[in-house]
Amino acid sequence: MVWRETGIMDERLRFVVECLSGEETMTQLCAAFDISRKTGYKWLGRYREHGPEGLHDLPRAPLNHGRATAFDLVERIVAAKEAHPLWGPKKIMARLRRSDPSCGWPAVSTAGEILKRHGLVGRRRRRWKAAGNGPWPEPEGPNAVWTGDHKGWFRTRDGWRCEPLTVMDASSRYLLGLEATGSTADEEAWPVFERLFEENGLPDRFRSDNGPPFASAGISGLTPLAVRFIKLGIALERIQPGKPQQNGRHERFHLSMLPMASAPEADRAAQAQAFEVFRRSYNEERPHEALGMDTPAQHYRPSTRPMPKTIPEPDYPAEAAVRSVRQNGEIKWNGDFIYISKTLAGEAVAATETEEGEWALHFYAHRLGFIDGRHKKLVRRSAVQPRPDGTAADNNLGGKL
Known part of the structure; x- marks a missing residue:
């Protein structure tokens, strides 16, 4: 049978x-x-x-097969995940391989299964993709571009309002500053940047959004912090309103620190200490996929432009029409007064005539806009409209000295 x-x-x-x-x-x-x-x-x-x-038939799979990950390696993978709960298997394995390259570590997929079996893998969120570099060229190296922003505020457990100020090098992703500031005011931001400039030197350009303390809604868009940057020879890059993807790398970083806001510390001092621990881990331990799983610290080096002991005077062309900004923010032009910015009160600005007959107004190397002589005001963009033959139309924006 x-x-x-x-x-x-x-x-x-x-x-x-x-x-x-x-x-x-x-x-x-x-x-x-x-x-x-x-x-x-x-x-x-x-x-x-x-x-x-x-x-009944018993399972055919062996309890321990020849390709099973060694128990001690499993323990080290699980321990690394518990130490860095926000890291995925890619970063966990990159960190372990860097710390012990001679060890026979399993594949990333195997590490993912190990973490899943230990209940250490949560529901995968939809990944936020950082798009491009906006309208600007890619940074050619460290300190070519620094980026900055204020992360959304939260309260520490004693009720203090924390407005985290974050500053990053765009090329190396090195987190230069993560500060527990109490507001977005210039007087809180400048000491942070002053220290960063002393420690790391000056960047060539600085990219931010159009909010305080980096920019204002005035026609010049300047804040006291922006004025200091300009006088130090730092070019300003401002993203377009409603286009956070133009500062996408920085926005993506903010997602990495998001859990800290949901688990605030006891007070401001404790929050500052937690921020510094996070910053060091982010720079020196956490592998970054865009850097070939290296850490930002492996790619960053200080700037060759040191913070000057004294601020240099502006070097305007000899043919420029130099004007001093009055306390009310105006300059005298062609017998009239044109409002520039109260932020520049006491500073010297210079107007130079363009090939199209306009007068472009500068503060140091930063262009403030164009003088509209007809309406006696400063405008941000040129109003010269090219004719079909390619020549410029006379729009009477200029004026005589």
């Missing part, structure tokens, strides 16, 4: 019952059921040990 595909449990049970009845020998029963004596004794032994449940 052959084991049947259907009712196989019934066949095994009938075999055992007849075997226990003793009416036939094991050899005779095995021949009748068309099985080997080894198989017959196996089912009889399982029945005696476990009862009818022992006649």
